[in-house]
Amino acid sequence: MDYLKINKEAWDKRTKVHVDSKFYDVEAFKDGKTSLNTIELEQLGNVEGKTLLHLQCHFGQDTLSWARQGAKVTGVDLSTEAIEQANKLNSSLKLDARFIAQDIYQFGCENTEEFDFVFTSYGVLCWLHDLNHWAKIIASSLVAGGEFHLVEFHAFNDLLSGYSYFPQADPDVEDEGTYTENCDGTKSTMVTWAHSLSEIINALISADLTIESFKEYPYSPYNCFENLEHVTGKGFQMLHKGQHVPLLYSIKARKSAI
Numbered sequence: 001m002d003y004l005k006i007n008k009e010a011w012d013k014r015t016k017v018h019v020d021s022k023f024y025d026v027e028a029f030k031d032g033k034t035s036l037n038t039i040e041l042e043q044l045g046n047v048e049g050k051t052l053l054h055l056q057c058h059f060g061q062d063t064l065s066w067a068r069q070g071a072k073v074t075g076v077d078l079s080t081e082a083i084e085q086a087n088k089l090n091s092s093l094k095l096d097a098r099f100i101a102q103d104i105y106q107f108g109c110e111n112t113e114e115f116d117f118v119f120t121s122y123g124v125l126c127w128l129h130d131l132n133h134w135a136k137i138i139a140s141s142l143v144a145g146g147e148f149h150l151v152e153f154h155a156f157n158d159l160l161s162g163y164s165y166f167p168q169a170d171p172d173v174e175d176e177g178t179y180t181e182n183c184d185g186t187k188s189t190m191v192t193w194a195h196s197l198s199e200i201i202n203a204l205i206s207a208d209l210t211i212e213s214f215k216e217y218p219y220s221p222y223n224c225f226e227n228l229e230h231v232t233g234k235g236f237q238m239l240h241k242g243q244h245v246p247l248l249y250s251i252k253a254r255k256s257a258i
């Protein structure tokens with residue numbers, strides 16, 4: 001099974017719909033609204049003058065938001081459609097981001113640059129089959145002392161939706177529509193892998209990255225799952241038997257300074 005071809009086709013199709021969605025609200029973004037959330041803004045802090053590699057950048061709104069904060073940014077994504085849209089946004093906003101259409105594993109084989117920050121967020125890990133390899137790419141893309149930042153949807157929610165929490169020998173292959181409100185006609189086959197929190201954390205440890213922070217959150221800024229309810233001033237929550245389900249987590253890890 002050519003999982004890269006299948007997922008690229010799905011993300012090319014999704015991107016065409018996403019750029020016109022209220023969910024991504026490209027017009028507000030063009031008018032100056034950041035697409036970044038408080039979690040990642042607070043976690044990365046000041047990026048002014050720093051180099052930042054954004055893995056799985058989709059059509060670049062977050063990458064370009066970091067550029068607006070003063071970072072010198074590079075975004076990588078498998079979807080050629082997403083990178084085309086990212087380049088269009090970059091030109092129309094007169095920013096100087098660089099976007100690369102590539103599988104992150106291929107990027108890792110070819111890249112020789114080192115960045116101050118590596119950032120990746122919200123719906124990224126399920127598309128990757130080998131997290132040990134992923135973590136090694138992150139480590140080799142960082143300068144000595146550089147920081148890795150991940151903000152991701154919590155797999156606890158997948159478990160409650162009937163998906164495996166623990167890694168399986170075979171990927172999940174499913175036809176699914178996208179998560180934006182204009183999702184009619186977006187069904188595509190997609191190939192995904194389950195990753196437990198211990199698998200993710202151990203992959204980073206095995207790549208010699210030091211985990212400096214790990215946080216879990218009961219609220220999400222995104223209304224992209226079933227059974228979420230909005231709480232003013234907090235975001236979206238999910239209750240299971242009256243208790244909060246963890247919806248997000250974040251990790252900050254650092255490459256040794258020596």
Ligand SMILES: C[S@@+](CC[C@H](N)C(=O)[O-])C[C@H]1O[C@@H](n2cnc3c(N)ncnc32)[C@H](O)[C@@H]1O
Pocket residue numbers: 007011056057058059060061062076077078079082102103104105121122123124127128
């Ligand atoms: C859910 S999106 C990331 C969300 C992003 N934070 C956003 O909303 O803008 C996942 C992205 O991963 C990309 N992707 C999937 N597999 C990939 C791979 N092997 N290498 C690079 N990018 C990949 C997809 O093309 C898609 O743009």
